[in-house]
Amino acid sequence: MTVLIVIxxxxxxxxxxxVVLLQQGKGADLxxxxxxxxxxxSFGPRxxxxxxxRLTTISFILFVVLSVTLAILSGKNRSSVMQDVAPKPTAxxxxxxxxxEQQPEAxxxxxxxxxxxxxxxxxxxxxxxxxxx
Numbered sequence: 001m002t003v004l005i006v007i008x009x010x011x012x013x014x015x016x017x018x019v020v021l022l023q024q025g026k027g028a029d030l031x032x033x034x035x036x037x038x039x040x041x042s043f044g045p046r047x048x049x050x051x052x053x054r055l056t057t058i059s060f061i062l063f064v065v066l067s068v069t070l071a072i073l074s075g076k077n078r079s080s081v082m083q084d085v086a087p088k089p090t091a092x093x094x095x096x097x098x099x100x101e102q103q104p105e106a107x108x109x110x111x112x113x114x115x116x117x118x119x120x121x122x123x124x125x126x127x128x129x130x131x132x133x
Contacts (some may be wrong), residue, residue, distance in 0.1 A: 001074050007065040016059040023052050 002070070003045070005066060005070060007075070009063075009070060012059055012066060016063055019052060019055045019059055023056065065078045
C-alpha cells in the first residue's frame with residue numbers, strides 16, 4: 001500500500017510542477033517589475049478562475065494529503081534493527097594473578113623431533129613384552 005501511495009505522490013508532484021510552470025504570471029511583464037500594472041494589483045479587480053488555477057489547487061491539496069499520509073504510515077513501523085539480536089553473555093572477571101602465584105606450564109605431550117637433516121620420521125617407541133605369566 002505504501003508503494004502505491006509513493007507512486008501516486010510522485011505523479012502528483014510532477015503534475016503540480018507542470019501545472020505551475022504552464023500558468024501565466026500575474027503582472028509579470030516589464031511594467032510590473034517597475035511598479036506599473038495598476039490594474040492587476042492585490043486589491044484590484046480579480047479575473048475569473050480558470051482551469052489552470054483549479055488544477056493547481058486540486059494538485060496542491062492532493063500533494064499535502066499524500067504527504068501527511070506518508071508521514072503517518074512511516075511513523076507506525078518504527079522498530080529497532082537490534083530487536084532480534086540475542087544479547088552477548090557478560091564476561092566473568094577473573095582475579096589478577098601475581099608472578100609468584102602463576103601456575104607452571106604443562107610439559108608438551110611429545111618432545112619435538114631432533115632435526116638431523118633427514119626427512120625420515122622418528123621411530124615410534126615399542127612396548128616391552130612381558131613373558132612372566
